[in-house]
Amino acid sequence: MKDIGLVTDLYRSELSRFERQVAGTTPAWMQQLRQAAGARFADLGFPTTHHEEWTHTDVTSIVEIPFTPAGRRPDIAKAELESVVSWVGPVHQLTFVNGHFSSSLSSLKLLPHGVIAESLADSCTIVPNLLEPHLGRYAQHKDHAFVALNTAFLKDGAFIYLPPKMVVEEPILVMFVSCPNGKATISHPRVLIVAGPSSRAAVLESYVGLKDDLYFTNAVTELVLGEEAELDHHLLQQESQAAYHIATLAVHQGRRSRFTSHSLAIGSALDRSEVRALLADEGITCTLRGVYAATGRQHVDIHTRIEHAKPRCMSQQLYKGILSGHASGVFNGRILVRQDAHKTDARQTNNNLLLSEHAAIHTTPQLEIFADDVKCTHGATVGQLDRDVLFYLRSRGIDLENARRLMTHVFGGELIRLITHEMIRNRFTELLSQWTSHTYSESLTA
Amino acid sequence: MPDPILEIRDLHAATAGKEILRGLNLTVRAGEVQAIMGPNASGKSTLAYVLAGREGYEVTAGTVRYEGKDLLIMPPEERAREGLFLAFQYPIEIPGMTTLHFLKAALNTIRKHRGLEELDAIDFLALVKERAHLLDVDADFLNRPVNAGFSGGEKKRNEILQMAFLDPKLAILDETDSGLDIDALKIVARGVNVMRSQDRAMLLITHYQRLLNFVVPDYVHVLLNGRIVKSGGKELALTVEERGYGWLEEPHARISEEKTAP
Numbered sequence: 001m002k003d004i005g006l007v008t009d010l011y012r013s014e015l016s017r018f019e020r021q022v023a024g025t026t027p028a029w030m031q032q033l034r035q036a037a038g039a040r041f042a043d044l045g046f047p048t049t050h051h052e053e054w055t056h057t058d059v060t061s062i063v064e065i066p067f068t069p070a071g072r073r074p075d076i077a078k079a080e081l082e083s084v085v086s087w088v089g090p091v092h093q094l095t096f097v098n099g100h101f102s103s104s105l106s107s108l109k110l111l112p113h114g115v116i117a118e119s120l121a122d123s124c125t126i127v128p129n130l131l132e133p134h135l136g137r138y139a140q141h142k143d144h145a146f147v148a149l150n151t152a153f154l155k156d157g158a159f160i161y162l163p164p165k166m167v168v169e170e171p172i173l174v175m176f177v178s179c180p181n182g183k184a185t186i187s188h189p190r191v192l193i194v195a196g197p198s199s200r201a202a203v204l205e206s207y208v209g210l211k212d213d214l215y216f217t218n219a220v221t222e223l224v225l226g227e228e229a230e231l232d233h234h235l236l237q238q239e240s241q242a243a244y245h246i247a248t249l250a251v252h253q254g255r256r257s258r259f260t261s262h263s264l265a266i267g268s269a270l271d272r273s274e275v276r277a278l279l280a281d282e283g284i285t286c287t288l289r290g291v292y293a294a295t296g297r298q299h300v301d302i303h304t305r306i307e308h309a310k311p312r313c314m315s316q317q318l319y320k321g322i323l324s325g326h327a328s329g330v331f332n333g334r335i336l337v338r339q340d341a342h343k344t345d346a347r348q349t350n351n352n353l354l355l356s357e358h359a360a361i362h363t364t365p366q367l368e369i370f371a372d373d374v375k376c377t378h379g380a381t382v383g384q385l386d387r388d389v390l391f392y393l394r395s396r397g398i399d400l401e402n403a404r405r406l407m408t409h410v411f412g413g414e415l416i417r418l419i420t421h422e423m424i425r426n427r428f429t430e431l432l433s434q435w436t437s438h439t440y441s442e443s444l445t446a
Numbered sequence: 447m448p449d450p451i452l453e454i455r456d457l458h459a460a461t462a463g464k465e466i467l468r469g470l471n472l473t474v475r476a477g478e479v480q481a482i483m484g485p486n487a488s489g490k491s492t493l494a495y496v497l498a499g500r501e502g503y504e505v506t507a508g509t510v511r512y513e514g515k516d517l518l519i520m521p522p523e524e525r526a527r528e529g530l531f532l533a534f535q536y537p538i539e540i541p542g543m544t545t546l547h548f549l550k551a552a553l554n555t556i557r558k559h560r561g562l563e564e565l566d567a568i569d570f571l572a573l574v575k576e577r578a579h580l581l582d583v584d585a586d587f588l589n590r591p592v593n594a595g596f597s598g599g600e601k602k603r604n605e606i607l608q609m610a611f612l613d614p615k616l617a618i619l620d621e622t623d624s625g626l627d628i629d630a631l632k633i634v635a636r637g638v639n640v641m642r643s644q645d646r647a648m649l650l651i652t653h654y655q656r657l658l659n660f661v662v663p664d665y666v667h668v669l670l671n672g673r674i675v676k677s678g679g680k681e682l683a684l685t686v687e688e689r690g691y692g693w694l695e696e697p698h699a700r701i702s703e704e705k706t707a708p
Contacts, residue, residue, distance in 0.1 A: 387501065392538035395498050396552035396608065397526035397559065406543065406551060414542035
């Protein structure tokens with residue numbers, strides 16, 4: 001393995017080149033934020049498996065591959081790109097190619113007056129006062145090298161702002177497409193969503209790659225919900241099979257706000273996705289539901305951390321994993337209940353389906369409770385397809401292979417069914433169904 | 447006389463290393479409804495599972511021919527496609543899969559096997575509703591996950607609906623009448639009577655004769671210790687109801703740990 005220090009130096013020289021490029025184009029506070037994060041990254045360096053949060057996820061490959069910043073213009077036919085980004089039809093959509101905003105692939109005509117959904121770089125010039133109080137405040141770069149690295153390269157991304165009481169019925173899409181053009185590239189997608197008091201909206205954040213391209217997506221999303229705001233967040237990780245995907249979703253919830261997250265992760269060679277939610281006031285509801293499916297030699301790692309800081313909040317986590325081939329998975333769910341947070345109701349469930357004897361999952365709940373009078377439950381299961389159910393299906397004429405495929409789909413589909421937005425639900429269902437069909441046809445030919 | 451649909455000869459079968467069926471003989475022809483009665487542990491469910499091809503049931507001797515073909519070499523799905531249907535004693539719950547999705551997958555597989563076109567969503571729904579109406583079953587559970595959270599009666603009704611829907615040549619009902627209240631029992635009986643036809647054979651496996659108050663079988667057999675010990679007409683069911691199974695026991699053949707019905 002290369003000397004981590006040297007690699008960090010490489011990133012530092014990229015960073016100083018980047019700083020020279022953007023000098024003077026962003027506000028002073030953003031520059032300070034970048035510099036602080038850059039310095040922090042230099043101190044932290046990349047995590048190794050000796051780091052307790054990274055025991056089961058080895059990022060050596062990310063360190064060893066010389067990723068270079070992704071160019072603005074991909075060498076790819078527009079039609080091909082459109083086929084990837086335009087499955088949803090006419091909706092509010094922000095599209096980024098290799099981390100750069102693409103206005104030609106975006107469409108935002110239908111948004112109600114007062115709602116902002118645009119390139120973060122644009123907002124920075126037009127409404128810096130809406131960004132400054134939030135950007136970099138929730139996703140902490142102090143203890144997280146990848147967040148620090150993302151923040152150090154912060155310039156563009158997606159910014160969504162919902163004024164108080166604003167309701168947007170149609171989901172807003174934020175899509176990050178990577179097409180690295182033959183070189184191993186890195187991009188640092190950044191999203192900030194500010195939901196004003198009593199606003200309501202749905203967002204789909206999607207990461208998609210083409211073919212077997214090699215690249216590294218290092219994403220950070222920050223979400224802040226004002227009092228009684230309601231946000232349905234959806235996350236789709238469909239990176240190329242060779243890609244690396246590291247992402248942190250940081251959520252800050254205000255009084256009586258309701259946050260729901262649905263995620264589906266099927267792509268990338270290595271996926272480390274973290275969700276950190278701070279339930280900062282009373283009467284909050286936070287629901288996280290996720291399906292992760294991996295096959296071949298894919299590795300998927302879900303880390304959640306829900307912090308109950310105040311009384312009478314409710315959090316629910318339900319994650320389901322499907323692992324086939326030689327795939328490995330990690331689920332680490334942490335619930336932190338602070339001393340003041342009495343009447344907390346926190347639940348966590350992680351169910352895993354292993355389709356092959358070579359697939360593996362490490363599942364760990366971590367409960368840290370400092371308050372009395374709380375209700376915290378957690379449960380994890382690891383299992384195979386139910387033989388009785390398989391027989392029942394076969395006794396109705398469905399062959400064993402199809403019965404397995406159906407049951408696998410159903411296992412994950414149970415969570416996807418709970419998505420209320422039809423267009424997103426159908427898309428997730430379709431992708432999971434394709435994944436299961438593909439996985440079974442692969443295992444047949446293997 | 448029509449050709450037999452099912453011919454069982456000297457069938458011996460074991461589960462968990464224990465012999466349950468010990469030389470069972472039975473012939474069922476198209477158009478017939480036959481009832482097999484027997485106390486707990488007489489081998490009723492083992493017979494049903496062996497015929498449907500469940501894992502864990504080992505045939506140690508004997509033959510089973512289905513429409514002249516060797517049934518025992520066929521995997522369960524092939525038996526179903528060839529027209530054998532088992533209504534489960536304990537229908538399986540499939541949380542996450544709607545009954546509609548389940549029925550559609552099953553029906554289209556079977557139709558394909560029979561050289562028929564797969565039904566599209568609209569024709570399929572029309573067929574489900576027609577069958578549900580025929581059996582007087584409420585179609586509202588179609589959008590609920592298969593059997594999940596269903597009452598015992600609802601599960602059994604779902605089995606009958608599946609039977610009506612898949613149009614089998616041989617339907618085996620494994621204690622479909624057990625644990626049902628009188629209304630649910632009538633629905634099951636109605637299903638059997640509606641489905642009774644010259645082209646179809648039905649095998650009713652039951653512990654009690656009360657289903658036979660509503661369905662009149664052509665033959666009644668008593669299964670005891672893995673063997674059919676008595677066969678007769680519908681009046682045999684009434685005799686069993688009156689006298690129990692004790693009088694049919696062969697004292698030398700009785701296995702001490704087996705329980706007999708009161």
